[in-house]
Amino acid sequence: MADPTTGPEAAAHDAQRRARLRAAVLRLPLVPRQVLTLTLEGLTPREIAEVLGVSENNVAVRLSRARRLLREALTGEGGER
Numbered sequence: 001m002a003d004p005t006t007g008p009e010a011a012a013h014d015a016q017r018r019a020r021l022r023a024a025v026l027r028l029p030l031v032p033r034q035v036l037t038l039t040l041e042g043l044t045p046r047e048i049a050e051v052l053g054v055s056e057n058n059v060a061v062r063l064s065r066a067r068r069l070l071r072e073a074l075t076g077e078g079g080e081r
Contacts, residue, residue: 024073032066039063 006014025033038048045059052059 020074024070027073028066028069031062032069035059035062036066036070 025036028036034052035048038051043051045056045063048059049056054062
């Protein structure tokens with residue numbers, strides 16, 4: 001029967017992926033990083049708009065750009081999708 005717990009190799013791989021993701025987020029310019037971070041913290045687009053003083057539509061645009069930049073940063077360094 002297979003062991004259902006994560007093995008040390010898988011845990012190390014997951015830790016590397018998290019570290020790479022964190023580093024990529026920190027390298028983003030301030031505006032996309034703000035929107036992405038607030039989204040990851042669980043704020044709604046309306047709440048983010050209030051915090052940043054922009055419209056909800058602007059939050060959506062910024063979030064879309066932030067995701068694209070993050071994807072490019074991760075794939076540009078040989079990251080996985």
